[in-house]
Amino acid sequence: MTINVSIIGAINEVSADEWNHLVDNDNPFARFEFLNALEQHHCVGQTYGWLPQHIIVKDNNKIIAASPMYLKNNSYGEFVFDWAWADAYHRSGLEYYPKLVTSIPYTPATGQRFLIKDNGRYVELSQLIINTALQHAKTIGASSMHWLFPSTQDTEQLKHKDLMIRLGCQFHWKNNDYTDFDHYLSYFNSKNRKKIKRERKQIHKQEIDIEIRTGSDMNDELWKIYHSFYSSTFDKKSGMATLSLEFFKSIGETMPENILVLFAKHENEYVASAFCIRGEKTLYGRHWGCNEEFDSLHFELCYYQGLEYCINNGLTRFEPGAQGEHKIYRGFLPTQTWSAHWVAHPEFDTVIRKHVQHEYEGMQYYIKDMHTHSPFK
DSSP states (O other): OOEEEEESSGGGGSSSHHTTSSTTTTOOOGGGHHHHHHTTTSSSSEEEEEEEOOOEEETTTTTOOOOOOEEEESSSTSOOOHHHHHHHHHHHTTOOOOEEEEEEEHHHHHHBBSEEEOOGGHHHHHHHHHHHHHHHHEEEESHHHHHHHOOOHHHHHHHHHSSSEEEEEEEEEOOOOSHHHHHHTTTTTHHHHHHHHHHHHHHHHHTEEEEEEEGGGOHHHHHHHHHHHHHHHHHHOOOOOSHHHHHHHHHHHSGGGGEHHHHHTTTTTEEEEEEEEEEEEEEEEEEESSSSSOOHHHHHIIHHHHHHHHHHHHOOEEOOOSOOOGGGGGOOOOEEEEEEEESSSSSHHHHHHHHHHHHHHHHHHHHHHHTOOOOOO
């Protein structure tokens, strides 16, 4: 047995089959096609400060494990916020960047961070990947190493190290064998059930039609329409639309069965869209945009249509994205998310550990409080 560990600067240094062989079927964001499209269509790289540094583990020249990793010169697109840490470094005359991040760029979705096919060697190989990442951080002089939104299994392995474990919260939906949307609503208390029915009726009253298209159903013109909605959201918020039109077209072609684009039409014109990616069991809501405001359209396109899709297609979970307490009243319940952090500077490590511990206690209270707002009977 000859184990070789390397760090590659582009995912296409390995083949799609070699990489995807390690990826769980419910983890579409970790697929070669998704990560390669980000790299090939300039959504990551020097411009946006996501430099690929992927870990590859080989046994007798066969890839047996991998981990997506990036060298960062900012904290944009991570959704586990460390801006305050960076600011404290800056005020102390120290450099916080570059840092290393194991994550899916611009994607706050929990999933595999250690891509390992052989369950019998999972502990051994995950610890090897963690040690490799930490050693690489030290070798290049990175300020810190961060694992964002790891799966529960990966989080357990990270807990074995002397790392800071940070608790977060999102609002996720679970399918309890609902037969249709009305069956789902029958589990709601009267107040929230009436509210959702009222919101859905508004879509009909405003004469809005909904179209749901897979990647195979899309064409160049539809992708242009979708991308204009996607970009408009960032324009309104003075943000940066980092995902290019060519990126979306690429994943629409290479992983069409995973892509869902939802369009809203009014008077035969497209007025809004939402974008989702589905795994084997989970639907992930990602992006929304509109060019005209309609009552309750955001809720319909981003939540209710996704819920119906999950129920009709036997999906067990729906993760609609980061943040948003308004989701709880629609059946998305508070769910723990995790991250793990290593900080090189000993004094800052001590200070940040205390902060993370206080944050952990506060987040536990927040999650407990949010459960009291559940809409279910």
